[in-house]
Amino acid sequence: MKTARIMQLLPAMGDGGVERGTLEMAEYLAAKGVENWVVSAGGPLVDALIGTGTHHIEMKVGAKSPASILANAVKLARLIDDHQIDIVHARSRAPAWAGYLACMRARCHPRFLTTFHGVYGHGNRFKRAYNGVMVKAPIIVANSAFIRDHIISVYGVEDDRIIVAPRGVDTNLFNPQLIAPATLDATRAELGGSPLVAIVGRITEWKGHRYLIEAMALAKNRDFHLAIVGSGNDTVIAALQTQIADKGLGDRVRITGSRRDIPAVMAAADLAISSSVRPEAFGRVAIEAQVMGTPVVATAHGGSLETVIDGKTGFLVPPADPQAMADAIDRALAEPVALAEIGAAARRHVLENFTVETMLEKEYAAYQRLMKRD
Numbered sequence: 001m002k003t004a005r006i007m008q009l010l011p012a013m014g015d016g017g018v019e020r021g022t023l024e025m026a027e028y029l030a031a032k033g034v035e036n037w038v039v040s041a042g043g044p045l046v047d048a049l050i051g052t053g054t055h056h057i058e059m060k061v062g063a064k065s066p067a068s069i070l071a072n073a074v075k076l077a078r079l080i081d082d083h084q085i086d087i088v089h090a091r092s093r094a095p096a097w098a099g100y101l102a103c104m105r106a107r108c109h110p111r112f113l114t115t116f117h118g119v120y121g122h123g124n125r126f127k128r129a130y131n132g133v134m135v136k137a138p139i140i141v142a143n144s145a146f147i148r149d150h151i152i153s154v155y156g157v158e159d160d161r162i163i164v165a166p167r168g169v170d171t172n173l174f175n176p177q178l179i180a181p182a183t184l185d186a187t188r189a190e191l192g193g194s195p196l197v198a199i200v201g202r203i204t205e206w207k208g209h210r211y212l213i214e215a216m217a218l219a220k221n222r223d224f225h226l227a228i229v230g231s232g233n234d235t236v237i238a239a240l241q242t243q244i245a246d247k248g249l250g251d252r253v254r255i256t257g258s259r260r261d262i263p264a265v266m267a268a269a270d271l272a273i274s275s276s277v278r279p280e281a282f283g284r285v286a287i288e289a290q291v292m293g294t295p296v297v298a299t300a301h302g303g304s305l306e307t308v309i310d311g312k313t314g315f316l317v318p319p320a321d322p323q324a325m326a327d328a329i330d331r332a333l334a335e336p337v338a339l340a341e342i343g344a345a346a347r348r349h350v351l352e353n354f355t356v357e358t359m360l361e362k363e364y365a366a367y368q369r370l371m372k373r374d
Helices: 017-031 046-051 066-083 093-105 125-135 145-155 181-190 209-218 234-246 262-268 284-291 322-334 336-353 356-372
Strands: 006-009 036-040 055-058 087-090 111-116 139-142 162-164 196-200 225-229 253-257 271-274 296-299 314-317
Touching (some): 006 093, 046 055, 087 093, 087 356, 111 356, 125 145, 181 262, 196 209, 196 262, 209 322, 262 284
Parallel strands (some): 006 036, 006 087
């Protein structure tokens, strides 16, 4: 089998999970000597992408209007033929439509692959039709068993067309041994002190921050500090700030904005939180905390059911239930020795099941399977 030439498509190279997964795959391919391209509108991860030896082509391939999709399909078809691309790998719906149409138009007849990174709204036939491009590929990558089951139940896709490649953590970056004790102490002090509870991720309504604030007010433990790390919706952030003030928690909660030292934040925390009120497709934050030896309190749906083992590597609570979350936080922080043992088990669990190497090997297996097709 010849070495395939790969082109990944996504809206932009921002700083989210889809973008990081793209970068990780590009680096993996480059290390194998596979020439590969990424097409996006650009973003902060482009320099790192180019640093891997990957080609980046700037194009607003995430544009959603029918006219833009058609125009992008024409441009992509030309690029596919110019570079003799073998596989077009789409990671989002608008780029997938442009890529799918480009594959049909291109003279070199590339293979088409998609990755489902989340649950798309499918409440009416128009949304389902728009989403449908993600299941037009002969092989589909799902980023969790939860997403695999969603693809089967909602879109009627046969199980043997789906390869599950759970998201993975980069253990070269997320390694507690790389965090100096002085850095750990300084990070903990900066975020409020000990005991420290942290929630990391984009601040939006569905991430459930307001339920965490309510849980903090209900918790019997009045000593712990909460760090809310991430950027997001200004309206949601303002509402959280009002809620924090109303609950009299201003001296115990810090909203830090985005940070680049997430491994240190996770290592400094005694407990991490994933409070999403809608199911996480996977939930990379949960494995990033656990691999740093920090147990997680997570809402019991979606990908968290796969990444967090209740009572062994963390704690699962019902979504949108502040009292249950408060009780879990109290229980966890009441027994520091037991919590440290859970943290050690959490790290082992991630290292055995959710490394970036494992993820990339499974995604690459999808490429290999595609190339073997007639």
